[in-house]
Amino acid sequence: MNLLNLFKIAYKALLLNKTRAFLTMLGIVIGISSVIAMVSLGQSSSQSINNQISTMGTNLIMVMRASQRQGGVNVGSTNVQTLTVNDVEAIRSQAKYISAISPLVNVSGQLVNGSNNWPGSVQGGNAELISIRKYKVASGTNFTETDVRNSAKVCIVGETVVKNLFTNGESPLGKMIRFNKIPFKIIGVLESKGQNQMGQDQDDVVIAPYTTVQKRIAAITYIHMIMASASSEETASLATQEIETILHDTHKLRADEQNDFDVRTQQEMLEMMNSVSGFLTVLLSAIASISLLVGGIGIMNIMYVTVTERIKEIGLRMAIGAKNRDILLQFLCESIILSLIGGILGILLGLLLSYGASIGLNWPFIASVPAIGISFLVCAATGIFFGWYPAKKAASLDPINALRYE
Amino acid sequence: MNEIIRIAQLRRTFQVGSEQVHALKGISFTIYSGEFVSIMGTSGSGKSTLLNILGCLDRPTSGEYFIDGNPVSQRSKDELSVLRNRKIGFVFQSYNLLARTTALENVALPLLYNNTVSAKERREKSIRALEQVGLQDRMLHLPNQLSGGQQQRVAIARALVNDPVILLADEATGNLDTRTSYEIMSLFQQLNEEGKTIAFVTHEPDIANFTGRMIQLRDGHIVKDTPLVTQSAGAALAALPVNDD
Numbered sequence: 001m002n003l004l005n006l007f008k009i010a011y012k013a014l015l016l017n018k019t020r021a022f023l024t025m026l027g028i029v030i031g032i033s034s035v036i037a038m039v040s041l042g043q044s045s046s047q048s049i050n051n052q053i054s055t056m057g058t059n060l061i062m063v064m065r066a067s068q069r070q071g072g073v074n075v076g077s078t079n080v081q082t083l084t085v086n087d088v089e090a091i092r093s094q095a096k097y098i099s100a101i102s103p104l105v106n107v108s109g110q111l112v113n114g115s116n117n118w119p120g121s122v123q124g125g126n127a128e129l130i131s132i133r134k135y136k137v138a139s140g141t142n143f144t145e146t147d148v149r150n151s152a153k154v155c156i157v158g159e160t161v162v163k164n165l166f167t168n169g170e171s172p173l174g175k176m177i178r179f180n181k182i183p184f185k186i187i188g189v190l191e192s193k194g195q196n197q198m199g200q201d202q203d204d205v206v207i208a209p210y211t212t213v214q215k216r217i218a219a220i221t222y223i224h225m226i227m228a229s230a231s232s233e234e235t236a237s238l239a240t241q242e243i244e245t246i247l248h249d250t251h252k253l254r255a256d257e258q259n260d261f262d263v264r265t266q267q268e269m270l271e272m273m274n275s276v277s278g279f280l281t282v283l284l285s286a287i288a289s290i291s292l293l294v295g296g297i298g299i300m301n302i303m304y305v306t307v308t309e310r311i312k313e314i315g316l317r318m319a320i321g322a323k324n325r326d327i328l329l330q331f332l333c334e335s336i337i338l339s340l341i342g343g344i345l346g347i348l349l350g351l352l353l354s355y356g357a358s359i360g361l362n363w364p365f366i367a368s369v370p371a372i373g374i375s376f377l378v379c380a381a382t383g384i385f386f387g388w389y390p391a392k393k394a395a396s397l398d399p400i401n402a403l404r405y406e
Numbered sequence: 407m408n409e410i411i412r413i414a415q416l417r418r419t420f421q422v423g424s425e426q427v428h429a430l431k432g433i434s435f436t437i438y439s440g441e442f443v444s445i446m447g448t449s450g451s452g453k454s455t456l457l458n459i460l461g462c463l464d465r466p467t468s469g470e471y472f473i474d475g476n477p478v479s480q481r482s483k484d485e486l487s488v489l490r491n492r493k494i495g496f497v498f499q500s501y502n503l504l505a506r507t508t509a510l511e512n513v514a515l516p517l518l519y520n521n522t523v524s525a526k527e528r529r530e531k532s533i534r535a536l537e538q539v540g541l542q543d544r545m546l547h548l549p550n551q552l553s554g555g556q557q558q559r560v561a562i563a564r565a566l567v568n569d570p571v572i573l574l575a576d577e578a579t580g581n582l583d584t585r586t587s588y589e590i591m592s593l594f595q596q597l598n599e600e601g602k603t604i605a606f607v608t609h610e611p612d613i614a615n616f617t618g619r620m621i622q623l624r625d626g627h628i629v630k631d632t633p634l635v636t637q638s639a640g641a642a643l644a645a646l647p648v649n650d651d
């Protein structure tokens with residue numbers, strides 16, 4: 001029998017029971033659509049993380065206090081006060097691969113302008129912090145080294161802070177706001193950067209000289225963090241090693257002693273997040289594959305019932321000249337058609353789902369071509385694999401018994 | 407005259423558990439082109455077993471069988487399928503039409519398994535076969551929209567569509583009332599007059615009387631093989647009381 005006739009026979013047989021055909025397909029539709037959605041969303045999320053690299057800068061380096069163990073007890077990094085302005089100066093004077101460096105002191109509290117309140121935090125740095133963080137001053141000016149030396153009560157604010165403290169739209173420049181009762185004069189407003197990949201609002205920020213934050217707000221002499229820019233993306237890891245060596249020296253650590261600080265590049269953080277999202281993608285795809293498997297078993301189940309129901313039809317087809325192979329191929333063809341149509345619907349639904357989700361999450365939408373191709377092959381394989389046994393059973397029927405079957 | 411079917415010393419033995427059931431115990435006859443033969447016998451006498459072998463659905467345990475000059479006994483399963491498809495037209499007691507499938511598509515079914523027939527030929531031949539059985543205005547009806555007699559006509563058209571060398575009918579009137587049975591027999595007589603060779607299994611003597619030769623089986627043996635004076639089914643139909651149904 002030629003393939004066209006075969007296809008026609010299988011197709012007509014399926015049309016005789018449309019509802020059942022649809023319900024059978026549903027398992028495959030759900031399986032494939034969830035695989036497609038998972039893979040596609042996984043790729044979207046890592047794409048969104050990668051996009052963030054360009055806005056954050058891959059050459060950003062952060063030095064944090066290491067969490068330390070005292071007598072086996074992890075006391076957490078907040079209790080450790082190992083980083084100082086001296087470290088910053090040491091790095092500045094010795095490092096070759098650093099283009100900018102700033103201390104960071106971070107205090108959270110309440111921002112107040114008249115009757116407007118806004119919970120926020122002030123980040124203290126030097127004049128370079130803004131460029132290290134890839135911010136730009138939209139209006140007004142950055143503070144100067146003189147402001148830092150004088151612990152001047154000046155600050156630069158982000159859009160979100162402006163929106164919440166200056167509700168009737170007046171210009172914030174030159175205005176005084178209070179942070180934890182300390183007055184600050186706004187001398188600049190930052191260009192908006194929107195959310196980062198963690199969903200944090202990067203415009204919800206107040207930046208001031210670190211000396212001011214240290215002395216007038218936090219009353220501390222150490223700093224929380226060091227932020228630096230490597231001179232280029234390529235030298236980021238060299239710069240990291242350099243900083244480690246310098247701080248190892250300035251902290252007077254023995255050669256075998258564990259560092260009391262952590263040096264991280266933005267790149268590393270992003271890679272870490274990528275690997276987490278990659279792992280999640282694999283995990284979710286694995287779960288989705290199980291639903292595909294269940295869908296396949298559904299097809300097998302229905303095909304099996306179909307064969308039993310149609311024993312008389314099979315006997316008749318044999319009596320009028322169908323070979324065993326014709327019967328085998330007919331039932332195989334039916335299950336392949338079911339799984340392929342289910343697969344196509346599943347691919348469309350999966351793309352639709354991931355499109356919706358990526359819009360909702362503000363991620364780029366990616367239709368994974370390999371995932372679609374593989375899904376298609378998997379569907380065909382599912383149809384063949386799960387259709388084989390029932391089809392074999394149909395083909396091995398004895399025509400006389402089949403015709404007599406009631 | 408052409409030999410359509412020749413069997414010699416045909417035996418068929420079934421193994422049921424440890425016992426052997428001898429359904430056919432050495433049967434020989436020849437059916438010539440243009441004959442209308444009835445195969446008679448009580449239930450269990452071996453009629454269906456014989457017809458299944460003649461129809462290449464089953465193979466004899468021993469003996470010889472030629473259809474249209476071709477030896478059948480040693481054929482493979484696939485070769486038997488091709489013989490069924492090209493040489494034989496089956497009519498069953500219970501019609502065996504595909505449900506929810508039009509008369510035309512039911513009739514076309516055997517041709518789907520024949521690569522040498524194009525879609526266009528398939529349609530033409532199916533329409534012609536339906537015309538032969540008088541159903542030209544029921545072509546797109548579904549089986550459940552047809553009476554029993556009409557369904558059997560569709561089944562006969564399906565048996566005719568590949569222009570077989572012989573029509574094999576197994577109790578083809580078994581599910582029908584007397585009037586409809588006679589109508590179907592009248593159709594078979596008409597097909598026979600047009601040249602079709604027919605072997606018709608029945609256990610009803612009045613149905614056998616519409617054929618031209620009767621082979622009687624008992625316990626797997628032929629006990630009688632005689633020519634009959636063919637009665638006209640049309641005349642018998644006219645003689646039926648009007649309010650029979």
Ligand SMILES: Nc1ncnc2c1ncn2[C@@H]1O[C@H](COP(=O)(O)OP(=O)(O)O)[C@@H](O)[C@H]1O
Nearest residue numbers: 420422427429448449450451452453454455456
């Ligand atoms: N597949 C089978 N297995 C065992 N015995 C069978 C089988 N088919 C038929 N027989 C036996 O062969 C004999 C003839 O059966 P059958 O040809 O169906 O009779 P008929 O059609 O004349 O009523 C019966 O005794 C029946 O029980």
Ligand SMILES: [Mg+2]
Nearest residue numbers: 450453454455
């Ligand atoms: Mg019988």
